[in-house]
Amino acid sequence: MDPGVVDLSRLQFALTALYHFLFVPLTLGLSFMLVIMxxxxxMTDRPIWRVITRFWxxxxxxxxxxxxxxxxxxxxxxxxxxxxxxxxxxxxFGAPLAIEGLMAFFLEAxxxxxxxxGWNKMSKLAHLGVTFxxxxxxxxxxxxxxxxxxxxxxxxxxxxxxxxxRMEISDFxxxxxxxxAQAKFVHTVSAGYVCAAVFVLGISALYLLRGKYVGVAKxxxxxxxxxxxxxxxxxxxxxxxxxYALTDNQKMKLAAIEAAWHTAPAPAGITLIGIPDVAxxxxxxxxxxxxxxxxxxxxxxxxxxxGMSELVLKAQERITSGVVAYDAxxxxxxxxxxxxxxxxxxxxxxxLGYALLLKAHVADPRLASPKLIAVTAWDVxxxxxxxxxxxxxxxxxxxxxxxxxxxxxxxxxxxRHDSTRWFLRIALYSIPLPWIAIELGWMLAEIGRQPWxxxxxxxxxxxxxxxxxxxxxxxIIGFTVLYGxxxxxxxxxxxxxxxxxxxxxxxxxxxxxxxxxVVPILPVAA
Amino acid sequence: xxxxxxxxxxxxxLLGVLLIGFAVTDGFDLGVxxxxxxxxxNDAERRMxxxxxxxxxxxxxxWFITGGGAIFAAWPFVYAVSFSGFYLAMFLLLAALILRPxxxxxxxxxxxxxxxxxxxxxxxxxxxxxxxxxxxAVGNVLLGAPFRLDSDLRSFYEGGLLGLFTPFALLCGxxxxxxxxxxxxTWLTFKVExxxxxxxxxxxxGAVAAILTxxxxxxxxxxxxFGDIGYHMQSVADPLGQSNPLRTxxxxxxxxxxxxxxxxxxxxxxxxLGIGGAVLAxxxxxxxxxxxxFGGSALAITGIIATVGLSMxxxxxxxxxxxxxxxxxxxxxxxxxxxxxxxxxxxxxxPIVLLYTSWAFKVMWGRVTxxxxxxxxxxx
Numbered sequence: 016m017d018p019g020v021v022d023l024s025r026l027q028f029a030l031t032a033l034y035h036f037l038f039v040p041l042t043l044g045l046s047f048m049l050v051i052m053x054x055x056x057x058m059t060d061r062p063i064w065r066v067i068t069r070f071w072x073x074x075x076x077x078x079x080x081x082x083x084x085x086x087x088x089x090x091x092x093x094x095x096x097x098x099x100x101x102x103x104x105x106x107x108f109g110a111p112l113a114i115e116g117l118m119a120f121f122l123e124a125x126x127x128x129x130x131x132x133g134w135n136k137m138s139k140l141a142h143l144g145v146t147f148x149x150x151x152x153x154x155x156x157x158x159x160x161x162x163x164x165x166x167x168x169x170x171x172x173x174x175x176x177x178x179x180x181r182m183e184i185s186d187f188x189x190x191x192x193x194x195x196a197q198a199k200f201v202h203t204v205s206a207g208y209v210c211a212a213v214f215v216l217g218i219s220a221l222y223l224l225r226g227k228y229v230g231v232a233k234x235x236x237x238x239x240x241x242x243x244x245x246x247x248x249x250x251x252x253x254x255x256x257x258x259y260a261l262t263d264n265q266k267m268k269l270a271a272i273e274a275a276w277h278t279a280p281a282p283a284g285i286t287l288i289g290i291p292d293v294a295x296x297x298x299x300x301x302x303x304x305x306x307x308x309x310x311x312x313x314x315x316x317x318x319x320x321x322g323m324s325e326l327v328l329k330a331q332e333r334i335t336s337g338v339v340a341y342d343a344x345x346x347x348x349x350x351x352x353x354x355x356x357x358x359x360x361x362x363x364x365x366x367l368g369y370a371l372l373l374k375a376h377v378a379d380p381r382l383a384s385p386k387l388i389a390v391t392a393w394d395v396x397x398x399x400x401x402x403x404x405x406x407x408x409x410x411x412x413x414x415x416x417x418x419x420x421x422x423x424x425x426x427x428x429x430x431r432h433d434s435t436r437w438f439l440r441i442a443l444y445s446i447p448l449p450w451i452a453i454e455l456g457w458m459l460a461e462i463g464r465q466p467w468x469x470x471x472x473x474x475x476x477x478x479x480x481x482x483x484x485x486x487x488x489x490x491i492i493g494f495t496v497l498y499g500x501x502x503x504x505x506x507x508x509x510x511x512x513x514x515x516x517x518x519x520x521x522x523x524x525x526x527x528x529x530x531x532x533v534v535p536i537l538p539v540a541a
Numbered sequence: 542x543x544x545x546x547x548x549x550x551x552x553x554x555l556l557g558v559l560l561i562g563f564a565v566t567d568g569f570d571l572g573v574x575x576x577x578x579x580x581x582x583n584d585a586e587r588r589m590x591x592x593x594x595x596x597x598x599x600x601x602x603x604w605f606i607t608g609g610g611a612i613f614a615a616w617p618f619v620y621a622v623s624f625s626g627f628y629l630a631m632f633l634l635l636a637a638l639i640l641r642p643x644x645x646x647x648x649x650x651x652x653x654x655x656x657x658x659x660x661x662x663x664x665x666x667x668x669x670x671x672x673x674x675x676x677x678a679v680g681n682v683l684l685g686a687p688f689r690l691d692s693d694l695r696s697f698y699e700g701g702l703l704g705l706f707t708p709f710a711l712l713c714g715x716x717x718x719x720x721x722x723x724x725x726x727t728w729l730t731f732k733v734e735x736x737x738x739x740x741x742x743x744x745x746x747g748a749v750a751a752i753l754t755x756x757x758x759x760x761x762x763x764x765x766x767f768g769d770i771g772y773h774m775q776s777v778a779d780p781l782g783q784s785n786p787l788r789t790x791x792x793x794x795x796x797x798x799x800x801x802x803x804x805x806x807x808x809x810x811x812x813x814l815g816i817g818g819a820v821l822a823x824x825x826x827x828x829x830x831x832x833x834x835f836g837g838s839a840l841a842i843t844g845i846i847a848t849v850g851l852s853m854x855x856x857x858x859x860x861x862x863x864x865x866x867x868x869x870x871x872x873x874x875x876x877x878x879x880x881x882x883x884x885x886x887x888x889x890x891x892p893i894v895l896l897y898t899s900w901a902f903k904v905m906w907g908r909v910t911x912x913x914x915x916x917x918x919x920x921x
Contacts, residue, residue: 080646083599084639090609094624095631099695101624105617106875110883113614116607117890125600125894125901132596132919136904148897178783180694181617183876348692480625481697490632497636501643508650 023487024096024479027494029461031088033454034498038082040453043157043204044211044246045075046150051238053143067231069134070517071215072146076131077508081501083124088494090116096487098480103473106183107173107190108163115159123152157207158200165196168460169262170469175367177347177360182472195265198253199460205249206456209416210449212243216423217446218513220439231517233433240423240432247416254413263326263333264470267395268463270323271402273308274298277322283308288407291399296324323396330369331392333471337370338388339363341380368472375466375476397465405455412452419445546780546871548880552615553857553870555887557850559611563604564721564842566898570598572725574641574668575718578661580729580742587661588649588914588921589739593732595645595921596905600898602638614883618694618786618873619857626688626698627678630705634674641667649921668725669718676717679849680710683798684770685861690786699862709764716757720819720845723750724838727822731831734910744826747834751823758815758845765852771797772859778871786872791856791864798852808851814844 049072056064090112093101101108126148133142166172172189173182184190216239222232269275274291275283276298285308289301308320340363346356372391373380383391423442426432464470468478543551573594581587613620624631640663648660684707687700706714726747733739764770773794782788802808818840825834853859855870874880914920 076646077650080642083602084642087606087638088635090606091624091631091635093613094609094620095628096625098621098625101613101621102617102694102696105613105620106879109610109612109614109617109620109875110879110886113607113610113883114886114890116603116610117887117894120603120606121600121894121898124603125597125898128596128599129901129904133904134919135917176783179785180692184878184882187878187882480621480628481695482625482628486628489629493632493636497639501639504643504647508647511650 017484018476019484020482020487021476021479023484023491024482025475027096027487027491028092029458030491031085031092031494031498032461033457034502035082035085035089036453036457037450037502038078038085039153039157040203040207040210040449041078041214042075042082042153043207044209044242045071045078045214046146046153047208048211048215048238048242049075050143050147050150051242052235053146055238057139057143063230063234066517067235068146070231071235072130073512074214074218074509077505077512079127081505084501085498096480096482097468097478100468100473100478102181103478104170104173104182104469106181107166107170110184110187111159111163111166111190115156115163119152119156119159121152123149123156126152154204157204161199161203162191162193162196164460165193165199166190167467167469168199168265168464169193169195170472175344175364175472177344178351180344180348182469201253202250202456205246205253206449206453208246209243209250209420210453212239212246212420213416213442213445213449215239216243216419217443220442221513222516223433224436224439224443228516228518229433236423236432237427240420240427243416243420244424247413247420251410251413251417262470263329264395264464264467266321267323267326267397268402268459270321270326271397271399271463272406272459273320274301274399274403275308275320275322276324278319278325279322280319282318283320289403291403293399323399327392327395330395331389333366333369334372334383334388334392335385336363337366337368338373338380338383340367341370345381365471368467368469368474371474371477372466375474394466397463402459402463405459409452409455409459412448415445416449416452542881543884544781545877545880548877548884549780549870549874551884552874552880553850553854555884556608556612556616557847559604559608561843561846563601563608564846565724565839566604567598567601568721568842569724569728570594570601571668571672572721572723573728574644574664574725575672575722576725576729576743576746577668578665580726580746581739584654584657585911585914586739587657589733589909589911590729591645591648591664592914592920593729593909597902598645599642600901602642605638611883611887615875615880616857616868616873617875618784618868622688622690622696622698622868623678623682623686623858625696626686626700627681627705628698629702630674630678633702634671637667637670637674639667640664645921668721672718672721673714676714677705677710679717680707680713681705682858683713683765683849683853684709685772685793685859685864685867687862688860688866689863690866692787694785694787696866709761709768709770712757712761712764716754716761716845719750719753719757720838720842723747723754723819723822724835724842726750727826727831727835727838730826731835732908734908737911744829747826748823751819751826751838754819754841754845755816755823758812758819762812762848765798766796769795771795771799772856772864772867773797773800774855774869778855778869780871782871784872784874784876786866786868789865789867789869789872791859791867793861793864801851801854811844811847811851815841815848816844818842818844 049068052064052068052071056068126145129145130149133145171193172186173184176183215235219232219236222228273286274289276296284303284305286298287302287304289298291298340360343356343360346353347360370380372394373383376387376391377383422438423432426435426438466474468475573590577587577590581590644660644664644667648657688696688698690696726743729743730740771794772791774789775792776790778789818837821837822834822841825837857868857870857873859867
């Protein structure tokens, strides 16, 4: 493949996915926070909670729409830009995407219309049910897309079929109950909940700092503090690490994050900080805490954490074995009934993908010299400094979030969350942090998987469509301009809506500045 | 439970169901958006039109997204070849569709006229461009697309964006616009103020669109019957065989797209439905039978899309430069395991979707008036 096409296709996917994922986490979390707020309204019947729910659902709407709009691109981008990927794994990868549509998108999109338009068309309880369906739909969609993504990280339950030149499903249960997918789902939705909690916390803090809409702000903040504390603990504790021992690539990811160039004796220490030197394949000025990594990654004191050099040696063996499988596939193409070749293929098929790595250097992998194989084996190492630093930044933000919400929770329990000004300022300025952590997390997962599109099966550079560089630039520029304009508009509308505050409509009760005044519902203007 | 052949036919039919589902539901949203600047002249009228689809368009659009996912799952070759081949057309389509949700949601956020007028035109683009591109794409599917597969089954596409806009494909594009505009107009006749100016204009536009739909459908049919279009399978396909397109031999043959009707006369139901539906819609609009006219346009859409599918069967996407790379029902599907599993999932989920979608439509039933728009704070 033309390297320009590969790089541009990756750039476009990264741009559109990172952009899409600016909106999705807030949708995931805020939808459930709306359920909580509206449930309080239904249970207490206090109109202030209706105001609170409607205010946050207005901000939810501004955000939600861009999540939906940019999600359209994602659904079709596998076909437009990753055509060979789509052919190669469509038999497995397509199913979770289709189920996502049937089970999740229909649910959220159908009920979101009722959520916005149905306030006066159904009972309070029915509307709460509608809001819950929206939250359920958005979270189910995260489940299915992460089942798909988890399979890219751990492609179990499928085998290559030389007759059709693609991966085909052998066990859907394995795909569905893939431990990496499960871990990713919990980690991702929890991160979304944190994101929404920080959003609500920060904006409420802004109101409290300015002494506006105090009744709405302090109640919202209490919800955010509790929801955020639970979620931030869940993000870190039920983090992504549970799958790191599962596949060679996951081991490689862990080694790259730790910049562990060599296998260390068990239990391995964790490198808190240091400067990874790629050329010398060593980490300088490393500060290590003994035992911790071994405990986290292997849950034991006597299992080794494999280093990158050792994993590369393993990759070298797998490439050599894969070339046999590749040779057999070429012969089976013209002679599908050849029993001998079929047997050779069956013996080496799990390494077929490794032979494809050679295509980056030589057109026919069978012509590769042992020296070239040894060099190619190093291709399985992802970008170590990037992995090392983005993990540390993400993890730091994760721990910071726990501290932030623990403080918020304590202050809210003491009923001092509306008056502690230093905390309100910190809460306000913390708003961007979860987004940064989430985008870094996506980069860790996807860049950490390189050079693979499908771990051990299909290298990224073979997965693209056969497009021209000009066509790719056209769409990259097109999406950038369109998305850029929409981002500017979105942020402006968001700020305008926050400025306007919760008491915009005629049927909203008057601003409630003190806790004690119970506000009567005004009749809905006809 | 089912053999591979049956599963493939079922999934071919389900592909049709999803496309028709999309065109019948989101089709009127696209049609309404294409008509928006013309049927509604001032802000109150435009808000009435927008809010007639406001609560439900989002769910309708999911037919499109799910259609994409279902093609990926059941027809991975079709997903891989068509979307990468029609690359810039897909970009045009997606960019236009991205404008639509944003237009709906953001238009009412600010009162100034210039802001709102810009979003009105964005909504127009978000309705008209997809309607056109869908039709042009279908036209090119009928004509065959310039792709070939190598022995790794990697697809190479040898054409550009402008190459898609041939006269026949444009005719199909205009048919699609006319058909969806008709659908949008019939929707408006029972969703906006009865007897008001928007209602009156929707009726006029709808009547014209019905006539255009009939003419363009007939014109397309004549070209398919007598023009240089169609593909014919030379080898006998094995409906139970593994999915490898290179094992079928195909030739380009004028008139091949009507041969199915001679073999299976029952298939004529589809074009008859297309014509009958459009006539019913026209009569309904003219005499003011609003629900019949909406039903008529829904039948027309169903008939027209089914006509395309049945005429081409078993082809799904023929190749114009390397006929042997053509994708058919028998060589482009997923494995029986995936088709079976997806059928099971669909059989459970689709009825549930239909159930709550109908409930959503029921809750939002009734006309939207300019008075509602002025007072309801939830409206766009």
